Amino acid sequence: MTPTTRRAPDAGALGATTSSPTGRAVDAAGGPTAYRQTRDTRPIALQLDGVTKHFGNVEAVRGLDLAVRQGEVVAFLGPNGAGKTTTIDMILGLAEPTTGSARVFGLEPHEAIRRGLVTAVMQTGGLLKDLTVRETVDYIASLFPNSRPAAEAMAAAGIEDIADRRVGKCSGGEQQRLRFAIALVSDPEFIILDEPTTGMDVTSRRAFWERIHADAQQGRTVLFATHYLEEADAYADRVVLMSQGQIVADGTAAEIKARTVGRTLRATWANADTDPAVPTLRTLPGVHDVEVRGDTVLVHTTDSDAAARHLLTNTPAHDLEITARGLEDAFIALTTQEH
Amino acid sequence: MSTLDLTAHPAARAGFSVALMRIELRRLLRNKRTMIFTLVFPIAMLLIVNSTIPKDQQSMGPGIVANVGAYLMVSMALYGVVMAATTGGASVSIERASGWSRQLRLTPLNPTAYIMFKILSALVLAAIALAAAYGVGAALGIASMAAISWAESALVIFLGATVFAAFGLFMGYLIPSDNVMQFVGPMMAILGFLGGLFQGPVDTSTVMGTIQSWTPIYGLAQIAHWPLTRTTAGAYATFDKWWIVNLAAWGLVFIAGAVWRFRRDTARV
Numbered sequence A: 001m002t003p004t005t006r007r008a009p010d011a012g013a014l015g016a017t018t019s020s021p022t023g024r025a026v027d028a029a030g031g032p033t034a035y036r037q038t039r040d041t042r043p044i045a046l047q048l049d050g051v052t053k054h055f056g057n058v059e060a061v062r063g064l065d066l067a068v069r070q071g072e073v074v075a076f077l078g079p080n081g082a083g084k085t086t087t088i089d090m091i092l093g094l095a096e097p098t099t100g101s102a103r104v105f106g107l108e109p110h111e112a113i114r115r116g117l118v119t120a121v122m123q124t125g126g127l128l129k130d131l132t133v134r135e136t137v138d139y140i141a142s143l144f145p146n147s148r149p150a151a152e153a154m155a156a157a158g159i160e161d162i163a164d165r166r167v168g169k170c171s172g173g174e175q176q177r178l179r180f181a182i183a184l185v186s187d188p189e190f191i192i193l194d195e196p197t198t199g200m201d202v203t204s205r206r207a208f209w210e211r212i213h214a215d216a217q218q219g220r221t222v223l224f225a226t227h228y229l230e231e232a233d234a235y236a237d238r239v240v241l242m243s244q245g246q247i248v249a250d251g252t253a254a255e256i257k258a259r260t261v262g263r264t265l266r267a268t269w270a271n272a273d274t275d276p277a278v279p280t281l282r283t284l285p286g287v288h289d290v291e292v293r294g295d296t297v298l299v300h301t302t303d304s305d306a307a308a309r310h311l312l313t314n315t316p317a318h319d320l321e322i323t324a325r326g327l328e329d330a331f332i333a334l335t336t337q338e339h
Numbered sequence B: 001m002s003t004l005d006l007t008a009h010p011a012a013r014a015g016f017s018v019a020l021m022r023i024e025l026r027r028l029l030r031n032k033r034t035m036i037f038t039l040v041f042p043i044a045m046l047l048i049v050n051s052t053i054p055k056d057q058q059s060m061g062p063g064i065v066a067n068v069g070a071y072l073m074v075s076m077a078l079y080g081v082v083m084a085a086t087t088g089g090a091s092v093s094i095e096r097a098s099g100w101s102r103q104l105r106l107t108p109l110n111p112t113a114y115i116m117f118k119i120l121s122a123l124v125l126a127a128i129a130l131a132a133a134y135g136v137g138a139a140l141g142i143a144s145m146a147a148i149s150w151a152e153s154a155l156v157i158f159l160g161a162t163v164f165a166a167f168g169l170f171m172g173y174l175i176p177s178d179n180v181m182q183f184v185g186p187m188m189a190i191l192g193f194l195g196g197l198f199q200g201p202v203d204t205s206t207v208m209g210t211i212q213s214w215t216p217i218y219g220l221a222q223i224a225h226w227p228l229t230r231t232t233a234g235a236y237a238t239f240d241k242w243w244i245v246n247l248a249a250w251g252l253v254f255i256a257g258a259v260w261r262f263r264r265d266t267a268r269v
Helices: A009-015 A030-039 A085-091 A111-115 A135-142 A148-158 A172-184 A202-216 A229-235 A253-260 A279-285 A304-314 A326-336 B018-030 B031-050 B069-098 B099-103 B111-139 B147-174 B181-194 B207-212 B214-229 B241-266
Strands: A044-055 A058-069 A073-077 A099-104 A118-121 A189-192 A221-226 A238-243 A246-251 A264-269 A287-291 A294-301 A319-327
Touching: A044 A085, A044 A221, A058 A221, A073 A085, A073 A229, A073 A326, A085 A189, A085 A221, A099 A111, A099 B181, A111 A118, A111 B214, A118 A172, A135 A148, A135 A172, A135 B018, A148 A172, A148 A202, A172 A189, A202 A229, A221 A229, A229 A253, A229 B241, A238 A326, A264 A304, A279 A287, A279 A304, A287 A326, A304 A319, A319 B207, A326 B018, B018 B031, B018 B069, B018 B111, B031 B111, B031 B181, B069 B099, B069 B111, B069 B147, B069 B181, B069 B214, B111 B147, B111 B241, B147 B181, B147 B214, B147 B241, B181 B214, B214 B241
Parallel strands: A073 A221, A073 A238, A118 A189, A189 A221
Antiparallel strands: A044 A058, A044 A099, A238 A246, A264 A294, A264 A319, A287 A294
8 A cells, every 4th residue: 555666567667657638638627637647646556548449340438548546536427338337347357458558556457456456346246146245255355365354344335234144135235335345355456336326225325435435535546437427526536527438528526517517608799700809708717618609609607707797898799698507417518529 | 656566465376265165165055956956856766766676676686796776876876966066067157147257357266267166166066965875875774885886986976077067067158047057957857867867777779778878977877887786706797988988078078168168258358
C-alpha cells in the first residue's frame, strides 16, 4: 500500500506518460484536471493507452486513454451499450484489446490478477447457488496467498449474519454484498465494480455504497461502472463519462455537473448566423456552447443571469427565453452527441 | 514518480489447497441427486438383488473363490464409481453456466490447475462410492473372494474412474446447462446396462453381446470382474485383450474430447 521509490522493471515506461486526455475527450475543466495529473505523485493504478475493441464490424470501444491513480474513486458513467463492460473486461484480462494496451500497476492484467492486485464485483451471476455465503468467501480466499480472514471480509460487506445461508436463498442485494465480500477477501489494491447496484432497492443501494465508500477511504482504488448519475455524483471523486465507446468527459463530479447542469437561453437575433458578435458569446462566464439556428441563438450556460444581462443590454437579441436543463437531460445530451 | 511496491504482492502459485477440496467435497456430498445415484442406488441394488440369490447358487463355478455376491458387488460398486466420476467431472457445466468459472478467472487459479482440481474431486467422490459399496459388501458378508481379488478389483475400478471423470468433463463442457446430469444420468444408466453391470457375464457370441462389447463401460466392467475368476489354485480365466482395447479407445475419445472443449473454453483471450 505504501508508495515507495522502488520501481518494477516494466513500470518505468509509465513515468514518461503525461496521461493527458485525448483530443477527442472533452476535458470538463482543464485547469484542475491538469493540475491533478501533473502534481499527483500517487502510483498509477490503471493506464489505458489507445484501447479499442472490435467485435466483427462493431466498434465497442473506440480509442480510450485513461490514467487512474492509486486511491482515486472513479465512476465510469454512461448509458447501456457505451462500452463500459467491454472496457472493464479488458482491464481485468477477460478480453484482449483489438489495439492499444491496458496496464494495471504497470503490469499485464493477467499478471495483476495473479498477484491479487485487482479484482472485480461483476454485475450478475458468478456465484454457486449450492454453496453457503461463508463457503463462497472461504473458497475464493483459499485461492489467494495473502487473503484477509473470511470473517473480516464478510463483516466489511455486512453479510456476517447470513454466513450460513445458501447463496441460492439470498436476495439480490445480499448476493451483491457477497460479491463485494469475495472481492475484499483477496485484499486487492484496486477494486472494479460493474453496475454493482443493479436490481437493488434504494435503501440497499445506499447501504451498499456506504460500505464501498468506507472501504475506499482506507486508500483502495475503486472504479465503478454505473448508469445512475446520482451514484456517480455521490460516491466518486472523479467521473469518466463514456458514450459510444469513447470518453466524452472526464473530471470531478462537480466539474461534470457544472458541464451538464445549466440553463439554455434562447433569443431571437436577426442575422445571427453572420453576426460576428455571436461567437464572442462563448467568452461569457459559464457559457459552454452557443448554437445558431437561423435567426435564433441558443446559449448553454451555467451562469444564465450573466448571459441574459449581456444579451439584453449589449446585443440586438430579444424575445429571451430561459429554460433549465435537467440533470438527466444534460446527461443524455452529453452522451448522445455526434462524434 | 512513485510506483507500487510489487514485491509485497508476489504472484500466487496455482492456487490449490486443502480448504478448497473440503468445500468442493462438502458441496458434492450435499447434493441429494448425486448421493442417490452414487451411493443409495448402487447399495440398495446390491442388497435387493443379493437377497434374491438362492443359497445353493452362490458359487461362481468349480474351484472359484469368489461368490456371486462378490460379482454383484463389483458391478454395483463400478456403477456408483462411474456415476460419481462423471458427476464430478460434469460439474464444470454448472460452474460455467452460473458464471463461477468467470469469477475464478479473477483469481490466481489457472485453468489447468482448476481442471486438475475438478478431476481430483471427482476421483475422491468415486473413492467414497467405491468404499461404500465394498464396505457394505464386506460388512454384511455379501461378497466373499480372495484378499488379492478385493484389492485387484478395487484398484481397476478406481483407475477406471479417471476415464469417466474425463467423460464427465467432456459432457460438462459440451452441454451448456446448469443441470447437465439430467441428460448424462440416464445416459450412464443405459451405458451401465450395455456394459453388463445389471446382468451376469456378457455372452459375446450373441448379436446383443457383440453390440455391448463395443460400449464404453463394457471393457472396464470385464477387467474389474476378471480378478474374481481366481481359483483356489490361484489361476485366473483367460484375459481378453479386447477389454483393454475398448477401455483405452473410449478413454482416448473422452480425454481428447475434454481437452478439446477445455482448450476452446480457455482460448478466450
